[in-house]
Amino acid sequence: MSSVKIGLLGLGVVGGGTWDVLQRNATEIARRAGRDIEVVAVAVRDTAKARALLGDSVRISTDAMEIVRDPNIDIVVELVGGTELAREWVLESIAQGKHVVTANKALLAKHGNEIFAAAHERGVMVAFEAAVAGGIPIIKAMREGLTANRIQWVAGIINGTTNYILSEMRNRGVSFAEALADAQRLGYAEADPTFDIEGIDAAHKLSLLASLAFGIPVQFSKAHIEGITSLAQEDIQHAQRLGYTVKLLGITRARPEGIELRVHPTLIPADSMLANVQGAMNAVLVHGDAVGQTVYYGAGAGALPTASAVVADLVDVARLLNAAPEQRVPYLAFQHDAMADTPILPMEEVQSAYYLRLRVDDRPGVLADVARILASAEISIGSMIQEPAGDHADIMFLTHEAREGAINGALSQIQSLPFVRSAVTRLRVEA
Amino acid sequence: MSSVKIGLLGLGVVGGGTWDVLQRNATEIARRAGRDIEVVAVAVRDTAKARALLGDSVRISTDAMEIVRDPNIDIVVELVGGTELAREWVLESIAQGKHVVTANKALLAKHGNEIFAAAHERGVMVAFEAAVAGGIPIIKAMREGLTANRIQWVAGIINGTTNYILSEMRNRGVSFAEALADAQRLGYAEADPTFDIEGIDAAHKLSLLASLAFGIPVQFSKAHIEGITSLAQEDIQHAQRLGYTVKLLGITRARPEGIELRVHPTLIPADSMLANVQGAMNAVLVHGDAVGQTVYYGAGAGALPTASAVVADLVDVARLLNAAPEQRVPYLAFQHDAMADTPILPMEEVQSAYYLRLRVDDRPGVLADVARILASAEISIGSMIQEPAGDHADIMFLTHEAREGAINGALSQIQSLPFVRSAVTRLRVEA
Numbered sequence: 001m002s003s004v005k006i007g008l009l010g011l012g013v014v015g016g017g018t019w020d021v022l023q024r025n026a027t028e029i030a031r032r033a034g035r036d037i038e039v040v041a042v043a044v045r046d047t048a049k050a051r052a053l054l055g056d057s058v059r060i061s062t063d064a065m066e067i068v069r070d071p072n073i074d075i076v077v078e079l080v081g082g083t084e085l086a087r088e089w090v091l092e093s094i095a096q097g098k099h100v101v102t103a104n105k106a107l108l109a110k111h112g113n114e115i116f117a118a119a120h121e122r123g124v125m126v127a128f129e130a131a132v133a134g135g136i137p138i139i140k141a142m143r144e145g146l147t148a149n150r151i152q153w154v155a156g157i158i159n160g161t162t163n164y165i166l167s168e169m170r171n172r173g174v175s176f177a178e179a180l181a182d183a184q185r186l187g188y189a190e191a192d193p194t195f196d197i198e199g200i201d202a203a204h205k206l207s208l209l210a211s212l213a214f215g216i217p218v219q220f221s222k223a224h225i226e227g228i229t230s231l232a233q234e235d236i237q238h239a240q241r242l243g244y245t246v247k248l249l250g251i252t253r254a255r256p257e258g259i260e261l262r263v264h265p266t267l268i269p270a271d272s273m274l275a276n277v278q279g280a281m282n283a284v285l286v287h288g289d290a291v292g293q294t295v296y297y298g299a300g301a302g303a304l305p306t307a308s309a310v311v312a313d314l315v316d317v318a319r320l321l322n323a324a325p326e327q328r329v330p331y332l333a334f335q336h337d338a339m340a341d342t343p344i345l346p347m348e349e350v351q352s353a354y355y356l357r358l359r360v361d362d363r364p365g366v367l368a369d370v371a372r373i374l375a376s377a378e379i380s381i382g383s384m385i386q387e388p389a390g391d392h393a394d395i396m397f398l399t400h401e402a403r404e405g406a407i408n409g410a411l412s413q414i415q416s417l418p419f420v421r422s423a424v425t426r427l428r429v430e431a
Numbered sequence: 432m433s434s435v436k437i438g439l440l441g442l443g444v445v446g447g448g449t450w451d452v453l454q455r456n457a458t459e460i461a462r463r464a465g466r467d468i469e470v471v472a473v474a475v476r477d478t479a480k481a482r483a484l485l486g487d488s489v490r491i492s493t494d495a496m497e498i499v500r501d502p503n504i505d506i507v508v509e510l511v512g513g514t515e516l517a518r519e520w521v522l523e524s525i526a527q528g529k530h531v532v533t534a535n536k537a538l539l540a541k542h543g544n545e546i547f548a549a550a551h552e553r554g555v556m557v558a559f560e561a562a563v564a565g566g567i568p569i570i571k572a573m574r575e576g577l578t579a580n581r582i583q584w585v586a587g588i589i590n591g592t593t594n595y596i597l598s599e600m601r602n603r604g605v606s607f608a609e610a611l612a613d614a615q616r617l618g619y620a621e622a623d624p625t626f627d628i629e630g631i632d633a634a635h636k637l638s639l640l641a642s643l644a645f646g647i648p649v650q651f652s653k654a655h656i657e658g659i660t661s662l663a664q665e666d667i668q669h670a671q672r673l674g675y676t677v678k679l680l681g682i683t684r685a686r687p688e689g690i691e692l693r694v695h696p697t698l699i700p701a702d703s704m705l706a707n708v709q710g711a712m713n714a715v716l717v718h719g720d721a722v723g724q725t726v727y728y729g730a731g732a733g734a735l736p737t738a739s740a741v742v743a744d745l746v747d748v749a750r751l752l753n754a755a756p757e758q759r760v761p762y763l764a765f766q767h768d769a770m771a772d773t774p775i776l777p778m779e780e781v782q783s784a785y786y787l788r789l790r791v792d793d794r795p796g797v798l799a800d801v802a803r804i805l806a807s808a809e810i811s812i813g814s815m816i817q818e819p820a821g822d823h824a825d826i827m828f829l830t831h832e833a834r835e836g837a838i839n840g841a842l843s844q845i846q847s848l849p850f851v852r853s854a855v856t857r858l859r860v861e862a
Contacts, residue, residue, distance in 0.1 A: 001757065021579050021721045031646060031769040032578045034757050129576075135722035137576025144575075145560075145568025147463045148452050148742030215462060273728055276707055290452045291566035291729060291739035297704055298725035308722035311579030323758050326432065326465050327750055338462035 003036035004318040007073040007098075009043045009064045009089060010080035011050050014103050014130065017303030018079065018310045019053065025311075033315045041067045043080075068093045075317055077310060078102040087111045094118045094126070099321070101313040103130035103306055109204035109220035112211075116331040123325050127313035132205040133158050133282040135305030136298040137312065142212040142286060143333040149288025151213040153253035155266075155430060158205040160280035160300040161196035162228050162248040164188045166265075167278050169236050170245060176231055188280050198227035199248060199263040206250030209284070210261050214254055214342060215334030219261065222344040226264035235357060235425055238396050239267050242355075242383070245275035249430065258345040267355050267429040273297075348405035353382070353429040355398055356411070361419040362393040370395065370414055377410040378402070392421055398429060434467035435749040438504040438529075440474045440495045440520060441511035442481050445534050445561065448734030449510065449741045450484065456742075464746045472498045474511075499524045506748055508741060509533040518542045525549045525557070530752070532744040534561035534737055540635035543642075543649035547762040554756050558744035563636040564589050564713040566736030567729040568743065573643040573717060574764040580719025582644040584684035586697075586861060589636045591711035591731040592627035593659050593679040595619045597696075598709050600667050601676060607662055619711050629658035630679060630694040637681030640715070641692050645685055645773060646765030650692065653775040657695035666788060666856055669827050670698045673786075673814070676706035680861065689776040698786050698860040704728075779836035784813070784860040786829055787842070792850040793824040801826070801845055808841040809833070823852055829860060 006022075008015055022029065022037060030036050043064040044050040050060045061067055068076055068089050076093040078086055078100060086107045091114075093100050100119070102108070108115065108128055119126045129139045133156065142151070157163050161183060168179040180197065183189035195201045207220040228248050239246050244267035253260040268275050273295045277283040282300025287293050299305035320328050330336060360366045367386065374381060374397075382398040399407070411424050437453075439446055453460065453468060461467050474495040475481040481491045492498055499507055499520050507524040509517055509531060517538045522545075524531050531550070533539070539546065539562055550557045560570045564587065573582070588594050592614060599610040611628065614620035626632045638651040659679050670677050675698035684691040699706050704726045708714040713731030718724050730736035751759050761767060791797045798817070805812060805828075813829040830838070842855050 017721075025579060025581055025721070028581050029579060031765045032761070034761075034766045034769075135719075136725055137572050140571060140576045141568050144747060145571045145743055146739065147746040148456060148460060148739045150456055150459050271707070273704070273707065276702070276704065288566075288739065290448075290456070290735040290742075292736055294567055294727070294729035296725070296727060299723050304721040305723055308577065308579045308719065311721075312576055315578040316575060319758050319760070323754060327754050327758070329750070330463070330465075334462045335465045338465075 001035040003038040004321065005072055005074045006037060006039045006077055006314065007041045007067040007070060008039050008077045008079065009067065010078070011042055011044045011053065012079065013303045014306045014310065015079040016053065017307035018077065021304060021307040021311050029311065029315065033318050035318060037314050037318055041070060041073060043067045064089050065092060068098070069096055073098060074321060075099045075101060075314060077314070078104060079310070081106070083107050083110050090115055091118055094122050094124055097122060097124060099125040099317045101127045101310055101317060103128070103310055105131040105201070105204040105208065109207050109218060112208070112218035116336070119331065120336045125317050125320065125328055126331055127317055128208070129313045130306045130309035132208055133284055133296070134298065134300040134302065135308040136282060136284065136296045136300070137309065138284045138296050139212065141296055142209065143329050146286060146288050146291060149290045152287045152289060153251065154209050154213050154284065154286050155249050155251045155274065156206065156209065156284035157247055157274055157277050157282050158250050158284065158300065159196055159202040159248060160282060161189045161193060162202070163277060163282070164280045165197070166228065166246060166248060169233060170240065173233065175233055176229060197229050199225045202248060202250045203263045206252055206261065206263055209250065210252035210259060211332040213252060213286070214259055215332065215338065215340045216259065216342055217339060219344050222261060224262040224264070224347040228265050231265050232425065235427060238357065239355065240270070242396070242398060243270050244268060244429065245270045246427070247274060251430070255345065255351070257349060258343040260350045261344050262347065262350060265427055267427055269431070348408065350404045351401050352404065353399055353401050353431065354407055355396065355427040355429050357425040358395045358414065359389065359421040360393055360395060361421065362388060362391065363419065366419050367395065369417055373410050373413045374399070377406045379406055379410055432466040434469040435752065436503050436505045437468060437470045437745065438472045438498040438501060438507045439470050440498065440507065440509045442473055442475045442484065443510065444734045445737045445741065446510040447484065448738035449508065452735060452738040452742050460742065460746065464749050466749060468745050468749055471503060472501060474498045495520050496523060499529070500527055504529060505752060506530045506532060506745060508745070509535060510741070512537070514538050514541050521546055522549055525553050525555055528553060528555060530556040530748045532558045532741055532748060534559070534741055536562040536632070536635040536639065540638050540649060540651035543639065550762065551767045556748050556751065556759055557762055558748055560744045561737045561740035563639055564715055564727070565729065565731040565733065566739040567713060567715065567727045567731070568740065569715045569727050570643065572727055573640065574760050577717060577719050577722060580721045583718045583720060584682065585640050585644050585715065585717050586680050586682045586705065587637065587640065587715035588678055588705055588708050588713050589681050589715065589731065590627055590633040590679060591713060592620045592624060593633070594708060594713070595711040596628070597659065597677060597679060600664060601671065604664065606664055607660060628660050630656045633679060633681045634694045637683055637692065637694055640681065641683035641690060642763040644683060644717070645690055646763065646769065646771045647690065647773055648770060650775050653692060655693040655695070655778040659696050662696050663856070666858060669788065670786065671701070673827070673829060674701050675699060675860070676701045677858070678705060682861070686776065686782070688780060689774040691781045692775050693778065693781060696858055698858055700862070779839065781835045782832050783835060784830055784832050784862065785838055786827065786858040786860050788856040789826045789845065790820065790823055790852040791826060792852065793819060793822065794850065797850050798826065800848055804841050804844045805830070808837045810837055810841055
């Protein structure tokens with residue numbers, strides 16, 4: 001069979017890794033795919049550097065659109081990043097009847113609905129395994145491996161930078177600022193780490209996972225997002241003493257009233273699978289009504305792991321290049337005309353257990369007042385620790401599950417009590 | 432689109448679970464598959480019991496062959512188990528041009544090559560996600576999710592019964608016999624637990640994973656198999672003190688000379704992902720040259736988790752019912768004409784690190800003699816503990832990686848030393 005012709009946009013970390021994997025494992029890949037996968041054209045800014053890497057057999061251009069419109073190309077692989085130019089290239093690729101493989105979670109989080117609608121209309125595939133959790137085949141697991149299930153919830157460590165920082169804070173007792181500086185020095189965090197540490201990157205990925213789980217449109221703008229920048233070392237330590245580890249989780253869960261969609265630091269039991277995910281690794285837990293709990297673990301970033309996912313998509317797309325649309329797996333797991341309009345719940349409606357830490361004056365009646373406020377908001381307390389801290393005291397509560405709105409109301413009352421000395425810390429807990 | 436017609440052989444635990452999942456999640460499944468999946472006929476021994484479960488709309492027969500030959504049926508789902516009748520039904524289904532879904536690892540371990548060859552010849556699919564690790568989509572991950580990789584090794588906890596027993600031995604300090612009796616009482620082990628505790632079931636599954644990893648024919652008969660029946664509580668405790676947990680692993684690894692294929696109790700680092708797999712859960716680690724280490728975790732058995740895998744296969748097969756063979760994923764991950772004849776290494780050629788325990792007379796020169804034998808076999812020692820045990824002493828070694836043949840030679844010499852008091856215990860270690 002003739003080879004499948006690839007146009008590659010971008011030759012950075014992931015683009016270079018994809019080229020590398022396609023070359024060195026060419027035989028292995030063809031033995032599986034049944035045909036060769038050949039990069040015939042690459043769009044880059046620096047053509048000299050690209051020429052040195054690619055040799056003479058590949059066409060190199062500085063004009064992505066020219067490659068997108070090349071009639072010889074079957075599949076466009078978008079590995080440039082960004083959301084505006086990438087959107088134009090991807091939409092034009094689709095208009096040209098080409099299949100698309102992308103690792104661009106920001107693009108799909110922002111423009112996924114538009115892109116999938118256009119691809120559906122034109123009858124082409126858009127594959128994005130590399131957009132979530134790097135080399136872990138989590139998109140495939142959710143789109144194809146768990147099709148028998150009513151998926152109930154998904155919780156993922158889907159940002160390696162923040163997991164590295166949290167692992168360092170826990171294992172070495174360093175502050176957030178120190179751990180971030182280390183992560184930057186070691187290349188686990190970028191010079192401007194905002195997208196990672198503020199939880200935005202995780203929310204991009206989570207909004208895709210929610211669509212795959214529940215058959216809803218991509219709704220990044222409705223995600224509740226909290227990063228890890230204000231996480232204190234002492235809360236990590238308290239959590240540890242209570243038997244928990246703090247992780248930045250993306251959580252999406254089906255409730256009778258709608259879907260929870262949230263990224264925030266979360267206490268999880270120290271002996272759970274996700275708690276043991278160390279360093280920059282990723283893991284995603286998917287709970288289905290038939291299968292129960294499944295977990296997928298691996299490298300969430302890096303040239304070769306991400307390329308592993310890009311090339312797996314290429315093999316899938318190559319197999320079904322000329323298949324009828326109904327023979328292909330739907331973009332977001334559910335058939336395009338069978339998507340649901342289940343609402344995303346506002347954060348006030350979300351239900352969770354909570355960890356609360358209060359710094360209070362160390363005098364009689366304090367605990368009684370706090371307990372009374374929690375009780376009148378119908379928030380029940382699972383466990384409590386009080387300990388002296390100089391001339392004041394720290395009180396840590398673990399609550400049972402409650403509505404976020406109820407917790408917010410109670411916290412604002414507690415905050416205004418005269419003996420509460422500083423802002424109340426509130427972290428969510430997953431059992 | 433018209434519904435896909437299923438003939439179900441067997442309505443036991445997994446058959447009943449499959450029926451259940453197809454009924455209760457029918458809408459969800461059709462929203463994904465794009466068409467209904469309908470069980471039209473079931474073969475069982477007890478028709479009255481089946482009728483009570485299935486109602487009147489499904490044809491019930493005591494003759495599996497009749498269902499296999501029913502021209503209305505698109506896919507035969509074999510969930511009876513056993514290897515002889517099942518082989519006949521599956522081969523006849525293929526001859527009739529029907530696709531097959533099976534959960535039967537023993538069948539595929541024994542007759543897989545014959546079955547896949549017949550299916551290839553006839554142009555039909557044989558899907559078997561449920562045959563390995565229950566609900567975990569590990570076949571899909573290896574066949575499709577990791578196609579970019581040269582897979583280097585696979586290590587799996589792929590038998591829930593033995594993992595339950597080992598978890599109990601570790602967590603509660605009970606003997607193998609006690610843990611087995613508990614497992615039987617709780618339904619985690621069968622009345623005749625031989626297949627599980629002797630490692631045979633794990634070896635069935637491992638021989639399939641090896642084929643998927645390396646593109647070799649199924650070679651169950653060449654697997655080295657050791658169960659857990661002679662595992663002593665004291666070795667579990669020593670392992671724990673050395674920082675290890677003992678798990679029954681199926682391991683397959685590509686070496687330059689050939690492929691290792693072995694099931695045995697194994698010491699693995701206590702903080703590794705696999706070490707934290709508790710109870711009857713399963714997990715499979717796959718190491719690829721691009722992706723690095725990935726792990727897949729979930730329920731390895733049970734009605735609904737196994738049904739989850741069966742139904743996922745049904746959705747896959749339903750999508751590609753009339754696709755051209757080259758559009759389908761190859762049975763064993765690699766194209767039928769691109770399989771390799773890489774040899775399975777004899778156990779003597781396998782390389783591993785080892786844990787050794789010797790009970791010796793507590794007198795001078797003992798350690799020197801043992802160390803001399805290991806040194807002359809070029810086995811280097813990573814760490815050692817000696818401790819008094821009444822009037823004798825126990826010595827535990829952890830060796831660096833060595834050839835199994837060299838260890839065997841050294842052990843037989845050590846065993847014949849006059850001061851060695853009982854059989855030397857030898858367990859393999861994975862880093």
